[in-house]
Amino acid sequence: xxxxxxxxxxxxxxxxxxAAVVSLRGAALSFGERVLWQGLDLDVRPGEFLAxxxxxxxxxxxxxxxxxxxxxxxxxxxxxxxxxxxxxxxxIGYVPQQATLSAHAMLRARDLVxxxxxxxxxxxxxxxGAVRRRVDEVLESVGAAAYADVPVGLLSGGERxxxxxxxxxxxxxxxxxxxxxxxxLDLHHQRAVTELVDARRRSHGTAVVFVTHEINPVLGLVxxxxxxxxxxxxxxxxxxxxxxxxxxxxxxxxxxVVRVRNRITVVGVPDEVAEPAHHPELPHGVRP
Amino acid sequence: MTLADGIWQQIFNxxxxxxxxxxxxxxxxxxxxxGLVGGLVGVFVxxxxxxxxxxxxxxxxxxxxxxxxLMGVNIVAGSIVGSLIAAGTIGLLGSRARDRNSVIGTxxxxxxxxxxxxxxxxxxxxxxxxxxxxxxxxxxxxxxMSWLLGTSALVLIALAVMWRPLAFASADPEVAEARGVPxxxxxxxFMIVLGLAVALSVQIVGALLVLTLVVTPAAAAAxxxxxxxxxxxxxxxxxxxxxEGGILLALGSSIPISPYVTTISFTIYIVCRLAGTxxxxxxxxxxxxxxxx
Numbered sequence: 001x002x003x004x005x006x007x008x009x010x011x012x013x014x015x016x017x018x019a020a021v022v023s024l025r026g027a028a029l030s031f032g033e034r035v036l037w038q039g040l041d042l043d044v045r046p047g048e049f050l051a052x053x054x055x056x057x058x059x060x061x062x063x064x065x066x067x068x069x070x071x072x073x074x075x076x077x078x079x080x081x082x083x084x085x086x087x088x089x090x091x092i093g094y095v096p097q098q099a100t101l102s103a104h105a106m107l108r109a110r111d112l113v114x115x116x117x118x119x120x121x122x123x124x125x126x127x128x129g130a131v132r133r134r135v136d137e138v139l140e141s142v143g144a145a146a147y148a149d150v151p152v153g154l155l156s157g158g159e160r161x162x163x164x165x166x167x168x169x170x171x172x173x174x175x176x177x178x179x180x181x182x183x184x185l186d187l188h189h190q191r192a193v194t195e196l197v198d199a200r201r202r203s204h205g206t207a208v209v210f211v212t213h214e215i216n217p218v219l220g221l222v223x224x225x226x227x228x229x230x231x232x233x234x235x236x237x238x239x240x241x242x243x244x245x246x247x248x249x250x251x252x253x254x255x256x257v258v259r260v261r262n263r264i265t266v267v268g269v270p271d272e273v274a275e276p277a278h279h280p281e282l283p284h285g286v287r288p
Numbered sequence: 289m290t291l292a293d294g295i296w297q298q299i300f301n302x303x304x305x306x307x308x309x310x311x312x313x314x315x316x317x318x319x320x321x322x323g324l325v326g327g328l329v330g331v332f333v334x335x336x337x338x339x340x341x342x343x344x345x346x347x348x349x350x351x352x353x354x355x356x357x358l359m360g361v362n363i364v365a366g367s368i369v370g371s372l373i374a375a376g377t378i379g380l381l382g383s384r385a386r387d388r389n390s391v392i393g394t395x396x397x398x399x400x401x402x403x404x405x406x407x408x409x410x411x412x413x414x415x416x417x418x419x420x421x422x423x424x425x426x427x428x429x430x431x432x433m434s435w436l437l438g439t440s441a442l443v444l445i446a447l448a449v450m451w452r453p454l455a456f457a458s459a460d461p462e463v464a465e466a467r468g469v470p471x472x473x474x475x476x477x478f479m480i481v482l483g484l485a486v487a488l489s490v491q492i493v494g495a496l497l498v499l500t501l502v503v504t505p506a507a508a509a510a511x512x513x514x515x516x517x518x519x520x521x522x523x524x525x526x527x528x529x530x531x532e533g534g535i536l537l538a539l540g541s542s543i544p545i546s547p548y549v550t551t552i553s554f555t556i557y558i559v560c561r562l563a564g565t566x567x568x569x570x571x572x573x574x575x576x577x578x579x580x581x
Contacts, residue, residue: 119460
């Protein structure tokens with residue numbers, strides 16, 4: 001079913017196979033009986049902006065968890081920066097949904113960014129001067145310097161996501177994984193956040209994997225789209241994947257993709273399947 | 289009038305203060321250690337939303353202590369065992385917030401019931417019974433002292449080692465996990481540390497009032513600062529001030545130490561809350577300016 005996109009992936013791979021930062025071959029992920037996706041072949045190259053789309057429960061978040069090494073594939077292989085993902089790497093930045101910050105977190109914006117640099121280390125902090133300078137630099141680069149010392153609980157959603165991006169980029173990662181970072185942001189802040197991400201991949205060649213249920217805020221920026229649905233997938237440029245024909249085939253029913261100016265609307269998507277696992281309170285994907 | 293004077297005399301009495309002070313030297317040292325431990329552990333209790341767990345653990349710690357009293361063994365050891373059983377159970381069964389409260393709500397009355405049973409069977413001095421619930425000051429003898437200080441040292445070392453990743457995992461669990469922080473293991477480790485800290489506090493302020501040392505100081509500090517350095521420092525200062533102040537005020541009176549400690553601690557909280565409201569308003573005012581750009 002995915003032969004066209006597969007051929008495309010292989011072709012691009014032929015050009016710079018060594019450079020792929022994320023590489024999946026025949027990858028499958030299932031919850032018990034239910035297959036989220038299977039036979040997934042995909043290479044993500046440095047500086048590429050890949051949007052991961054699909055209805056709720058199609059395995060978008062599980063895709064990110066697999067890349068983070070938090071979920072094992074049920075079949076196939078996955079390499080991230082040349083090896084199977086293992087928990088935690090300074091080369092991978094992660095931006096979660098904005099609701100995931102503990103309401104009891106007593107932190108300032110700068111502390112959140114700092115966690116991104118050395119929060120995982122045990123024992124007392126060493127070399128604090130260099131880290132502190134780096135935090136200032138990062139806050140400046142994401143335009144969050146003005147509220148560096150404000151407790152995160154008092155920040156607006158948009159400000160908090162800026163700080164989140166800073167946190168994820170603080171170690172100069174080679175891959176940036178964003179899981180619905182635009183959720184419940186207004187248009188203005190959606191644009192601000194996507195522009196930060198886009199600028200980064202252009203300046204540093206950071207590969208971006210961007211999970212979103214809404215393509216329009218990133219439509220002008222993405223190189224390729226990975227569309228997950230009904231246990232299968234499509235991958236390719238937005239023009240290839242987001243067509244009535246391609247999505248109808250994927251959903252197995254008539255789906256219309258309407259393009260008005262620079263916006264895309266998908267009409268006729270069957271009722272979304274129940275979300276299988278992801279819940280902010282359940283970091284391990286355990287079903288309640 | 290005379291009745292009121294009599295009560296006042298009972299609450300505040302500083303006769304022969306110098307001699308009494310010598311008697312509670314041990315308690316003052318234990319209090320300082322306890323304030324340090326309670327203030328630091330409290331920071332994470334607030335961050336991880338665990339005040340109810342503290343209460344649950346202290347009830348089982350009470351059961352352990354009363355069992356030890358009944359059997360005539362070391363009370364501190366008994367209360368540590370009770371605490372660890374409770375903390376371990378909560379840590380294992382209640383890793384998720386929704387489960388946690390029901391687990392605590394289930395084991396807490398059981399622990400309290402056991403404690404009441406052991407105390408009912410105990411035929412010794414009534415003051416010993418009361419002390420486990422509401423605290424005691426002069427009762428800290430030398431073997432207990434070494435238990436208290438040893439356990440405090442253990443807790444402080446554990447906190448020093450895991451402070452940073454624990455703070456990361458407490459405030460921002462998703463990203464911490466993505467970054468490779470062992471979120472679950474830390475969560476369990478912290479419950480154990482919390483269990484030890486609660487067992488210590490039970491010795492001084494009693495099982496019913498542990499929250500005043502392990503929760504209130506950190507909650508007060510959190511109202512006035514979000515700095516990762518200032519917050520634990522203030523929390524410790526508040527906890528030590530409450531407990532040492534409580535010991536010194538309770539000294540000449542016939543009343544248990546706990547009302548003094550809780551009152552000081554609560555007063556500090558109120559002051560911090562008021563100061564915090566002012567501060568939050570200031571942030572709001574300051575941030576209204578750059579928001580438009």
